[in-house]
Amino acid sequence: MFEYAPAPESRDIVDIKPSYGLFIDGEFADAEHSFKTVNPATEEVLAEVSEAGAADVDRAVAAARRAYDMVWSKMAGGERAKYLFRIARLIQERSRELAVLESIDNGKPIRESRDVDLPLVAAHFFYYAGWADKLEYAVADPRPLGVAGQVIPWNFPLLMLAWKIAPALACGNTVVLKPAETTPLTALAFADICRQADLPPGVVNIITGAGQTGRALVEHDGVDKVAFTGSTDVGRQIARSVAGTPKRLTLELGGKAANVVFDDAPLDQAVEGIVNGIFFNQGHVCCAGSRLLVQESIAEELLDRLKTRMATLRVGDPLDKNTDIGAINSAAQLNKIRMLSDIGEQEGATRWSPPCELPDRGFWFAPTLFTDVAQSHRIAQDEIFGPVLSVLTFRTPQEAVEKANNTPYGLSAGVWTDKGSRILWMAQRLRAGVVWANTFNKFDPASPFGGYKESGFGREGGRHGLEAYLR
Amino acid sequence: MSERLNVSKTYKLYIGGAFPRSESGRSYTVNDAKGGFLANASRASRKDVRDAVVAARKAQPGWAARTPYNRGQILYRVAEMLQGRCGQFTDELRATGLSKSAATTEVEAAIDRWVWYAGWADKLAQVTGTANPVSGPFFNFSTPEPTGVVGIVAPDSPLLGLVSVLAPAIVTGNTTVLVASETAPLPAITLGEVLATSDLPGGVINILTGRRSELAPWLASHMDVNGLDLTGASGDLAVECEKAAAENLKRVLRPVEADQPTDWTAHPGITRMTTFLETKTVWHPVGV
Numbered sequence: 001m002f003e004y005a006p007a008p009e010s011r012d013i014v015d016i017k018p019s020y021g022l023f024i025d026g027e028f029a030d031a032e033h034s035f036k037t038v039n040p041a042t043e044e045v046l047a048e049v050s051e052a053g054a055a056d057v058d059r060a061v062a063a064a065r066r067a068y069d070m071v072w073s074k075m076a077g078g079e080r081a082k083y084l085f086r087i088a089r090l091i092q093e094r095s096r097e098l099a100v101l102e103s104i105d106n107g108k109p110i111r112e113s114r115d116v117d118l119p120l121v122a123a124h125f126f127y128y129a130g131w132a133d134k135l136e137y138a139v140a141d142p143r144p145l146g147v148a149g150q151v152i153p154w155n156f157p158l159l160m161l162a163w164k165i166a167p168a169l170a171c172g173n174t175v176v177l178k179p180a181e182t183t184p185l186t187a188l189a190f191a192d193i194c195r196q197a198d199l200p201p202g203v204v205n206i207i208t209g210a211g212q213t214g215r216a217l218v219e220h221d222g223v224d225k226v227a228f229t230g231s232t233d234v235g236r237q238i239a240r241s242v243a244g245t246p247k248r249l250t251l252e253l254g255g256k257a258a259n260v261v262f263d264d265a266p267l268d269q270a271v272e273g274i275v276n277g278i279f280f281n282q283g284h285v286c287c288a289g290s291r292l293l294v295q296e297s298i299a300e301e302l303l304d305r306l307k308t309r310m311a312t313l314r315v316g317d318p319l320d321k322n323t324d325i326g327a328i329n330s331a332a333q334l335n336k337i338r339m340l341s342d343i344g345e346q347e348g349a350t351r352w353s354p355p356c357e358l359p360d361r362g363f364w365f366a367p368t369l370f371t372d373v374a375q376s377h378r379i380a381q382d383e384i385f386g387p388v389l390s391v392l393t394f395r396t397p398q399e400a401v402e403k404a405n406n407t408p409y410g411l412s413a414g415v416w417t418d419k420g421s422r423i424l425w426m427a428q429r430l431r432a433g434v435v436w437a438n439t440f441n442k443f444d445p446a447s448p449f450g451g452y453k454e455s456g457f458g459r460e461g462g463r464h465g466l467e468a469y470l471r
Numbered sequence: 472m473s474e475r476l477n478v479s480k481t482y483k484l485y486i487g488g489a490f491p492r493s494e495s496g497r498s499y500t501v502n503d504a505k506g507g508f509l510a511n512a513s514r515a516s517r518k519d520v521r522d523a524v525v526a527a528r529k530a531q532p533g534w535a536a537r538t539p540y541n542r543g544q545i546l547y548r549v550a551e552m553l554q555g556r557c558g559q560f561t562d563e564l565r566a567t568g569l570s571k572s573a574a575t576t577e578v579e580a581a582i583d584r585w586v587w588y589a590g591w592a593d594k595l596a597q598v599t600g601t602a603n604p605v606s607g608p609f610f611n612f613s614t615p616e617p618t619g620v621v622g623i624v625a626p627d628s629p630l631l632g633l634v635s636v637l638a639p640a641i642v643t644g645n646t647t648v649l650v651a652s653e654t655a656p657l658p659a660i661t662l663g664e665v666l667a668t669s670d671l672p673g674g675v676i677n678i679l680t681g682r683r684s685e686l687a688p689w690l691a692s693h694m695d696v697n698g699l700d701l702t703g704a705s706g707d708l709a710v711e712c713e714k715a716a717a718e719n720l721k722r723v724l725r726p727v728e729a730d731q732p733t734d735w736t737a738h739p740g741i742t743r744m745t746t747f748l749e750t751k752t753v754w755h756p757v758g759v
Contacts, residue, residue: 123606232720239717244710251720408719420755427753435753442754444605448613452749453697454720459750462603464613 004314007321009110014101016185019048022056022208023191025063026201031056035210037184040107041318041327041362049184052207054216057176060205061222064147064174067202072174073144077133084129084169086197091122094193098186102158103318105185107327107363108281110319120443121162124461127445128166131466135171138463143471144172145248146224149217152187153230154180154329155284155385160229161187163460165204166445171469173225174203178217181210182330215241223247227468229286232383232409232454250458250468252286252450254383255411258404259289259440260426262397263298265416269438271305274389277414277440279313279325279367283387284333286455287412289440291380293400296393303371303391310367311354325387328363337365337386344370344379349390375406383409397422401429410452414440433459482510482656484519484680485663487526488673494518499681501657504568512656515681520648520689523677527620527646528695530674535617535644543592546642549669550585556665557582560630560658567629567655580736581631587739588638595643595744608757615748617644618722619697622690624683624712626703629655631735633662636702639743641675645698648677650687652703656680684708691715698722698747722746 021028031050038045052060072080091098098121099113108117135142148168152160157179168175179187191206207213211234218226219241225248228238232253242249259277261270277289294302318326328334345351349370358364365386373380373390380390394400404413413432415423423437433451436442443449448464450456458468482501483490492498495516501509534542553560557578564574596615603611621640626632629652640647651659663678679686687704690696691712699721701709709726716723724746 236717236720239720240714243713243717253720423755424753427751433749433751435751437753437755439609439754439756442605442607442609444603444607444611446603447605447611447754448601448603448750448752450750452618452751456720457722459613462613462752463601464750 004322006317008317009100009103009319009321011100011104011319013097014104016046016101016104020050020184020188020208022050022052022060023188023204023206024056024060025205026195028191035181037105037182039104040182040329041359043361046105046185049188049208052178052209052213052216056207057213057216057220060176060207061147061149061220063202064176064205065222067200068146068174071200072169072203073172077135077172080169080172081129081132083197083199084125084132084166087193087199088122088125088129090193090196091118091125094189095119095122098158098189100319101189102186103326106154106157106183107318107329109323109326110321111323112281117156117159120445121158124159124162124445125166128170128465131167132170135466135470138466139470142171145469145471146173147222148173148175148225148227148469149220149223150175150177150227151214151218151230152177152179154183155281155286157183158186158190161190163229164227167460167465168227168469169203171466173469176205176207176217176223178207178209178214181208184208218242225249225469228252232456235456248468251456252458252460253454253456255286255288255409255451255455256291256381256383256407257287257289257412257414257432258291258293258430259414260293260400260404260416261295261298261302262417262422263295264418266418266438267298267302267305270302270416271309273414273416273438273440274306275309275313278389279387280441282325282328282365284329284385285441286383287434287441289414290384290389292389292391293394293403294391295400296395299393306369307352307354310369313354313367315356315364315366316359325367328365328386331363333385334363334365337384337388340379340382340384341368341388344373344377344390347377347379349373349377349379375403381407397426401426405431408454411455412436480510482512482660482680484513484515485660485666485676485678486519486523487529487677488667490663490667493681494522503566509566510657512660512680515679515686517689519679520686520693523648523679524620524693524695526674526677527648530672531617531619531646534641534646534672534675537644539593539596542642542644543589545670546589546592546638547586549665549671550582550589552665552669553582553585556661559661563658563661564630577631581634584631584739585634585638588642591744592642595741598741599745599748599750603752610755610757611752613750613752615643615745616751618747618749619645620695621645621647621698621700621747622693622696623647623649623700624687624690624703625649625651625659627652627654628735629658630662633659635735635739636700636743637676639739640700640747643744643748645747646675648679648690648696650683650690650703651678651680653681653683687712688715691721692718694719696721700724700746701726
């Protein structure tokens with residue numbers, strides 16, 4: 001491994017305030033209680049953030065309703081479009097600042113926040129902006145739903161915000177969005193962008209808080225639509241809570257994707273794809289390729305190459321431009337990854353990590369690979385949501401399909417082979433909402449994303465993404 | 472000269488292409504609109520629900536793997552068989568209280584509805600699928616796929632409502648377990664006889680008769696059911712079923728969706744089909 005001198009991105013570009021209020025009706029206002037958000041790479045406290053209570057949620061929903069009734073639902077689609085284009089441009093203008101802020105609050109490498117998250121965020125707003133005055137070409141008789149209550153996770157804080165807010169606004173809805181409690185800062189920066197864009201007050205409301213705040217929002221009577229991205233357990237609770245109400249619901253939940261490598265696959269490319277599939281964003285990816293299914297005849301060679309490649313991964317300072325794997329987002333998540341990895345060993349799988357020095361402070365987990373994994377092992381069934389890869393083998397394409405589909409999830413899958421007809425044969429049989437052939441973890445605003453089975457329902461992205469926000 | 476005695480029919484369940492009685496041995500009385508005895512319909516049990524789900528699951532991959540053209544042809548064949556039994560359905564509907572002309576109109580509407588859905592088999596993917604212009608060297612496309620096994624709580628409209636919930640669920644490649652109208656279950660079983668003679672593989676449609684409030688919750692909580700149409704459920708039963716369906720995140724078609732027709736003669740739209748479809752997006756690289 002080459003020695004690189006540290007190449008840290010400057011933090012000067014971001015100005016983190018000591019405390020943040022809730023963004024309701026175009027104004028920031030403090031709530032009664034607050035909580036701290038920390039930098040997971042250093043454990044330093046970044047800011048005090050308001051915790052929205054029931055009364056705050058009421059105010060936010062009321063503001064969104066007023067903005068819907070008085071302004072946004074009456075505005076011509078072409079005018080809504082221009083607001084969204086304006087927001088997309090402001091995001092591009094402030095993209096480096098937002099990338100650094102995202103890496104500080106979330107722990108993800110600056111290389112990813114700068115080159116993946118932020119370009120996709122701006123592109124998402126740009127894509128849906130153009131739909132706002134063309135909805136009648138997407139669905140017959142398009143009508144907005146009203147107020148959308150949206151709850152997003154901490155793994156792609158600003159990108160998930162874009163996936164939720166851009167289509168909702170394009171379709172004429174107003175929103176109350178709750179970012180995750182460990183990563184509120186870029187959503188609050190987005191609130192400032194809404195002000196810079198002169199977006200009418202109440203069209204976008206950002207309320208910070210934890211699970212209680214999220215529950216108050218999705219259970220609020222004034223909400224017409226609930227959109228949630230997060231764990232399958234919470235998704236189940238939300239589905240139960242909206243039962244018997246007229247609320248519309250879309251859920252984007254967990255996954256345990258199989259990344260299937262056939263013996264004719266271009267191995268070096270496949271190794272890059274496997275690494276990108278599970279170590280991208282520290283494995284905090286619902287569609288992560290967390291189960292490697294490799295054809296038995298090439299298993300040994302592929303694992304050798306994979307281990308060699310893993311030994312070159314740089315774990316450390318998220319703001320260092322050379323970093324491949326940043327910090328685990330929180331102490332709680334680190335504990336969960338440790339617990340499931342320990343269970344993997346206890347159940348008989350073989351654990352391997354490259355020699356890897358981890359910083360003293362902060363939350364860190366070395367890239368980890370398990371072999372001798374049985375399908376019944378928890379590390380082959382449970383979503384770990386960390387940089388942990390479980391390796392299984394197969395002999396025939398039928399067996400690969402059987403094993404890949406042997407999960408209650410169905411979010412994504414990968415196929416690596418040189419044979420085009422086999423790619424399409426596999427793609428037909430894999431029960432997953434996204435199938436990547438000879439690539440992995442690719443996203444695009446024009447490409448519908450979402451799950452089968454217990455990975456949720458509804459699609460985000462593309463023309464399909466509009467259907468979640470239209471009657 | 473004495474009049475000839477009619478041979479009357481035993482109405483049984485329709486599971487896996489066969490006509491078993493309920494394993495519970497139970498039945499319940501079905502009367503006509505004037506209170507006269509019509510038949511003892513089977514009163515299905517939890518075990519019958521489970522057997523029906525097993526049959527539906529077994530039939531699902533094969534049914535989904537049929538070409539859309541072939542599924543369309545089989546559905547059209549069902550319409551042909553329905554036409555042939557027009558008289559029998561008209562009689563059964565008249566027994567539920569409809570006038571002769573109303574019964575005839577409903578049977579004809581049901582046949583036409585079935586033909587309308589038959590034609591969707593090889594067209595829906597062109598309406599709901601997309602080629603996606605992504606910013607990179609990939610051919611990216613999205614296509615609809617069947618959700619899997621769909622449980623249906625049928626409405627009380629004994630024939631037009633029945634076919635209007637059944638045809639859209641199966642035309643796309645799903646298989647179904649249907650709980651028939653509790654008060655007017657006989658046309659559903661007669662429909663089963665139509666299906667059994669229409670080249671429809673056994674298990675694609677399974678029909679249960681009995682107590683809706685007893686059967687629907689078992690269907691809603693069954694972990695091998697992927698979708699749930701609650702059109703025929705209402706009030707507390709619908710809420711209970713929707714809550715149970717959350718356990719494995721079934722796709723639920725609610726009974727009171729504002730955009731769902733309760734007037735079964737209205738144009739149906741495509742929501743009943745799209746609710747039980749998954750969108751699959753495939754990224755295929757472009758290169759030499």
